[in-house]
Amino acid sequence: MSGAARVTLTLSPEPVAASRARHAVREALTESGAEHLLDAAQLVVSELVTNAVVHAGTPVHVRVTAETDAVRVEVEDASPHLPAERSRTVTAGTGRGLKLVTEQADRWDVVATGEGKIVWFEIGVLSVPFAGHRRPATPPPRVTPVVLRHVPLLMHWAWQEHAAALLREYLLFRLDKDDAAIDDHAAASTALNVLDAQLPRPELPEDPDALLATVVEPQATCDEVVVLVPTVSVHHFVVLDNLLERAIAAAQDGRLLSAPIQPEIRQMRAWLCAQVGKQAAHGPPTPWRPAANPGVDIGDVLDRRPAYARLLAPDSLALVTSDAHVILAVSPRLVSFLRYRESSELLGRRVLAVVPPRFHQAHVAGATLHATNGRDVLLHQWVSVPVVRADGGESLVELLVEPQHVGDERVFVAEFREL
Structure with missing residues (x-):
């Protein structure tokens, strides 16, 4: 026919x-x-x-x-x-x-x-053009201006990808168990869209050396952004915050495939959502400041240290970190090179302990993107980076990061070369 x-x-x-x-x-x-x-x-x-x-x-x-x-x-x-x-x-x-x-x-x-x-x-080309089906014009929606100060743009960009993927997986997990799953997902997605449409997006090169040269502070942070949140969407940020917390809990319990999230990303999301609710209630803006993150129980690390240490070549300058970027093993030569007295001063700490602060946001964003979608611009190749010593000074090194496995656990081995 x-x-x-x-x-x-x-x-x-x-x-x-x-x-x-x-x-x-x-x-x-x-x-x-x-x-x-x-x-x-x-x-x-x-x-x-x-x-x-x-x-x-x-x-x-x-x-x-x-x-x-x-x-x-x-x-x-x-x-x-x-x-x-x-x-x-x-x-x-x-x-x-x-x-x-x-x-x-x-x-x-x-x-x-x-x-x-x-x-x-x-x-193709239809004989009848699109008419639009426009409805009568209505007044523009009321908006609530939200002032975000000291916004970590790289982390926000990485979080948008992580949050969208995690919410999609959590939606599929809930669909046959919870009649509110789609409504919650729609509300959370609306909040994400409001931020994604109005926060500046960083321009990132693919080349590792160019990446490291352009993602340092202060370029990675915006001093102030005013986000116009539709007043009807203020509550969507409450839903977004709660839904992501529940999704993270499900992932930690092994009910989802999503990898662990970086603590700074979790804190940033809580800050963003809290700023919307606080300022909608006429409270003053609070700048973003990452909270200090304690390491893990060093006893847990020491219990498995021999398994991690076997990944370190003899006489190497190297360390092993977990999927959550906690230091699990350090070679004696690297301990000395970084001017620590013993490895216990590093074990159980976030790897950010040896990353210069101006690179912290880039490291967290990169780790988030790798966990979310396997982006590995800085893996499998030597790159020149500075590292922080125990005395607060910096040393320039070449770094190679490779993923490895200890049983079912994925870890990362970072090997250093002195320059």
Whole structure:
């Protein structure tokens, strides 16, 4: 059969929505004789409807118009937040949706309706142009200005990737157990989107030497950013904070696949969410200051020290850290080189103890991205870096970091060469 076909449907915000939208697209394309467009159209509508379900959490209206050589699909929801391409690493597990839309569709756009938005795409050229289905204009939403001071931009960028991946995994974990899973995910995603759209994004080179030269303080931190939070979204930051804490607890209990999160990232998220709630209640802004993080129980480290120490070559300048970047073993030569009296002064401490403070944010962000999506710009190759000695001075070294395993535990071996 061939000709024009139109299909409309309203979907509840539930996991089967994408499947039903694909069926509607298949029905329209089959009726119009445009089955050759089916693969691309189904792929894009799946992405748009899934995003509407998990990020808006409202009913989703789908309209499909198909002709012999063209199709247009409109996906409408009641969330006012417009989609935007996010700055994600090439290995990120989320954040590529609009890139996929751009690759598969000939044209796409988003239209604010006053009550929400319509995201539409076309493959081919239809005889009837997109009309927009605009609703009557409504007043702009009220906003709450939130002043964020001393914002760690690198850590925020890495946290956005980690939080999106963790929330997606936690949503899948909760779907068949909790009726509020999709609503919570939509609220948390809204809060993430508010920050992602308004906080500056760092420009990062891929080259390791260039990376180390450009990510130091103070360039990695913004003195002040004013974020305009829609007043209706203030509570979404409470949901985001609580949901991520629950997701982290589930990951720590082994119920999720997500790797341990860096303490500084967890503290930063709590600070961001607290600033929104505090300033919405007319409290003063509090600048970001990372809290001191104690190491782990040194007794736990010493119990397994022989297993870690076996990863260190004789007479090497090297140390072993955990997945959480806690120092587990140090070679005698490195202890001496760093001017410590004995290895116990380093065991159980975060590896940040030997990283100059101006590189701390870059280290935390890099460790977060590696744990989230395997980004390994600074692994498997020698790079020149400064290290902090016990006396507070610095020494320039060449560093090679390689992941290893001790049983089921993943660790990192860092080998140093004097310069």
